[in-house]
Amino acid sequence: MQPELPKEITKLIGKISFKDSSPILVQKGLWQNFCSAIEDANPIYWDESKSKNYRDGPISHPALLPSWVHDFEWHPDRKKIQPMQLHFHIKDLLELPLGIVTEVEIEFYEPVIDGDEISSEQKLISISDIVKTKLGKGRYWLIEVKYHNQKNQLTGKQNIHFLGYKK
Amino acid sequence: MKSNKLLPIFKHLTSVKSIQSGAIFSRDWAPLHSNQDWAINKGNLPNIIMNNYTLNGLLIKYVTDIYGPSTRIGKVSFSIKKPICPDNLIEFHGNLENEKPINDDLSLLTINIDIKVFDQTFSSAKVVAGVNSTENEKNSPWNIGTDIWKSYLE
Numbered sequence: 001m002q003p004e005l006p007k008e009i010t011k012l013i014g015k016i017s018f019k020d021s022s023p024i025l026v027q028k029g030l031w032q033n034f035c036s037a038i039e040d041a042n043p044i045y046w047d048e049s050k051s052k053n054y055r056d057g058p059i060s061h062p063a064l065l066p067s068w069v070h071d072f073e074w075h076p077d078r079k080k081i082q083p084m085q086l087h088f089h090i091k092d093l094l095e096l097p098l099g100i101v102t103e104v105e106i107e108f109y110e111p112v113i114d115g116d117e118i119s120s121e122q123k124l125i126s127i128s129d130i131v132k133t134k135l136g137k138g139r140y141w142l143i144e145v146k147y148h149n150q151k152n153q154l155t156g157k158q159n160i161h162f163l164g165y166k167k
Numbered sequence: 168m169k170s171n172k173l174l175p176i177f178k179h180l181t182s183v184k185s186i187q188s189g190a191i192f193s194r195d196w197a198p199l200h201s202n203q204d205w206a207i208n209k210g211n212l213p214n215i216i217m218n219n220y221t222l223n224g225l226l227i228k229y230v231t232d233i234y235g236p237s238t239r240i241g242k243v244s245f246s247i248k249k250p251i252c253p254d255n256l257i258e259f260h261g262n263l264e265n266e267k268p269i270n271d272d273l274s275l276l277t278i279n280i281d282i283k284v285f286d287q288t289f290s291s292a293k294v295v296a297g298v299n300s301t302e303n304e305k306n307s308p309w310n311i312g313t314d315i316w317k318s319y320l321e
Contacts (some may be wrong), residue, residue: 030192037188038221040228042236044309054237055309062240063193063224070194083195098210100199101219105244107320110313135211153313160219161246167211 002129008093012124018085020069022117022150031060034067060112065147065156068118086122086143087162096138096164103161110153117150125159138165174261174278177229181217183253189221216250222282226292229259230278234298239308241275241320245292251284258283264293269319272306274298295320 024030035045043050044059051058060068071081082088091099112118128140145158183203190200198205200218207214223243231238251257265277275297282290297308297319308316 034189034192034220034224037185037192038224038228040224040231042228042231044236050236053304054307059309061224061227063220063227063243067194067220070196073196100216100250101247103244103246104219104223105242106223107242107317108240109317111309154317 005127006093009090009124009127012086012090013126014123016121016123018089018122020081020083020085020120020122022068022119023071023081024068026060026068026112026114026116026118028058028060028114031064034064035061055111057113060114060116062108062112062156065106065108065112065118066120066145066158068112068116069120069147084122084143084145084160086124087141087160087164090124090127090141090162091164094139094164096166098136098138098166099162099164100135101160102140102163104158106156106158108156110149110155112149112155116155118147118155120145120147131163133163133165135163136165136167138163140164170263170266172263174233174263176261177232177259179225179257179259181251181253181255181257183215186215186217186221186251186253189224190218193218193220193224195220212250214252216252219245219247222247222251222290225257225259226280226282226294229261229280230294230296233261234276234296237299237304237307237309239297239311239316240294241297241316242295243292245280245282245290247290249284249287249289251282251289255284255289257289268300269297272299272301272303273308273311273319274300275319 070083125142260281280292
């Protein structure tokens with residue numbers, strides 16, 4: 001028989017429980033570091049004049065959308081805000097110290113450009129019964145994240161499936 | 168329109184540095200992507216593993232390298248069956264599943280991609296992307312307003 005989920009978890013389902021605001025302005029040099037790491041030469045990320053053939057200027061690499069709400073690893077004035085706080089909150093409540101992403105679905109709407117400020121809101125959609133996996137015993141859960149820019153335009157939506165587990 | 172056309176295979180050899188830099192430059196500081204000791208001894212993993220932003224970035228690169236820089240990515244979904252680690256030669260095997268003309272200028276493609284290492288599928292992905300069906304660069308899908316673009320993806 002499966003143990004019941006803690007009430008602190010069930011009351012999170014279907015509600016926006018964490019919001020992240022942009023810790024950093026979107027910057028061309030930052031997205032170009034990422035493009036360099038994956039060796040993506042698409043001029044729409046790199047070249048001011050060539051990108052105008054396709055759009056009115058360069059855009060950030062779409063894969064980085066969630067990264068723009070990730071805090072600094074270290075900051076001189078404050079403690080780090082954990083990215084995907086809802087995921088870590090669930091891990092803490094369930095006493096599952098380890099977690100990995102198992103599945104991702106992401107949609108891209110308004111393109112992200114230099115100078116944008118991205119914010120996000122996180123919602124727990126579902127959580128599984130206890131499962132036994134190769135990594136350990138744990139649970140799967142699904143979190144929906146919506147991303148907006150400073151004009152409140154929806155830049156994208158992500159559904160992330162996690163496995164939280166312990167050895 | 169159903170297509171089922173095989174796309175070129177793209178190969179990418181991972182390294183400790185490429186996995187770490189993909190994670191760091193996507194502002195993902197989690198130690199399972201950058202600290203080998205932590206990944207093996209605390210994360211119960213075979214090594215550091217590629218983070219999902221890097222995998223997503225490589226999937227998008229695969230599609231835009233084939234269809235050109237005006238290709239507008241609408242949706243990416245993928246499942247991770249096995250973790251991608253350093254010194255893995257990963258192969259992207261794409262299959263154009265569907266090509267749906269939206270109007271005279273734009274087609275919406277649905278592409279299935281298997282990411283294989285040593286002939287085993289480590290990840291399966293689906294990408295939906297808009298491509299310019301004409302020679303005229305002004306018809307770039309990037310010039311479509313967000314509300315209209317979003318309606319195409321529903």
